[in-house]
Amino acid sequence: MFFIDGFGGIGKTYLWNTLSFRFRSEGKIVLNVASSGIASLLLPGGRTAHSQFGLPLDEAPMIHRWGIEAFERTMRDIMKEADIGASNKPFGGKTIVFGGDFRQILPVIPKGSRADVVHATINSSILWRRCRVLRLTQNMRLQVSSKTEENDSIEDFAKWILNVGDGKLGKSEDGETLIEIPDDICVKNSKNHVADIVDLIYPNLTKELSNANFFQNRAILCPTLEIVEKVNDHVMSLIPGEYKEYLSCDAVTKCDEELGIDHR
Numbered sequence: 001m002f003f004i005d006g007f008g009g010i011g012k013t014y015l016w017n018t019l020s021f022r023f024r025s026e027g028k029i030v031l032n033v034a035s036s037g038i039a040s041l042l043l044p045g046g047r048t049a050h051s052q053f054g055l056p057l058d059e060a061p062m063i064h065r066w067g068i069e070a071f072e073r074t075m076r077d078i079m080k081e082a083d084i085g086a087s088n089k090p091f092g093g094k095t096i097v098f099g100g101d102f103r104q105i106l107p108v109i110p111k112g113s114r115a116d117v118v119h120a121t122i123n124s125s126i127l128w129r130r131c132r133v134l135r136l137t138q139n140m141r142l143q144v145s146s147k148t149e150e151n152d153s154i155e156d157f158a159k160w161i162l163n164v165g166d167g168k169l170g171k172s173e174d175g176e177t178l179i180e181i182p183d184d185i186c187v188k189n190s191k192n193h194v195a196d197i198v199d200l201i202y203p204n205l206t207k208e209l210s211n212a213n214f215f216q217n218r219a220i221l222c223p224t225l226e227i228v229e230k231v232n233d234h235v236m237s238l239i240p241g242e243y244k245e246y247l248s249c250d251a252v253t254k255c256d257e258e259l260g261i262d263h264r
């Protein structure tokens with residue numbers, strides 16, 4: 001059992017791909033799983049964990065330790081049919097590689113206290129003492145750009161995020177920490193916040209409509225669906241021409257005719 005610890009941009013996904021191709025080239029079986037569909041698309045032959053195992057999982061630090069322990073017992077039950085001694089081995093003797101960053105989101109415990117969240121994390125499991133932790137330290141994302149100024153900006157932001165995650169910024173009061181966000185990564189305050197952030201992330205939007213790379217390198221993350229709709233509505237209002245709404249359905253039903261849906 002291994003755990004690859006590393007912050008964003010350090011190359012965890014690249015490492016998963018390298019391990020997968022290496023072992024598969026040797027004729028060995030490798031199962032890449034993640035609970036989110038986006039994460040699974042980054043892995044060769046990747047599938048969501050609930051599709052692969054019937055067990056909902058996510059990045060390791062986000063998994064409730066009970067989920068990991070249930071998966072471990074299931075592996076023992078399966079493997080003991082082929083090897084009697086497998087019932088006494090963690091995960092039935094299979095090599096398991098987890099990965100993630102404990103600075104990011106931990107298991108969500110409804111109305112739980114800080115102690116409840118800590119108790120639910122994977123490193124609070126009895127299995128953790130059998131886990132070998134390997135840490136990645138070099139930010140590989142900085143190697144992509146050849147522009148020194150751009151690299152310096154990305155490196156400064158990466159260091160700031162890392163310091164936030166390590167608890168090195170801000171003062172803690174009554175269990176809460178106030179952190180001052182640098183001005184250069186803040187959107188200037190005005191009456192129309194949605195328009196401001198759209199203009200910042202998608203400058204000259206109407207001139208770049210045919211440029212696929214322009215949209216591939218940008219994204220606006222929203223905390224709620226309500227804000228997502230506001231951002232989408234504003235972006236749609238900037239695009240020239242008339243828009244048409246297309247409805248989709250998984251199966252043809254009688255009520256579709258009443259709704260006026262044409263399946264041709």
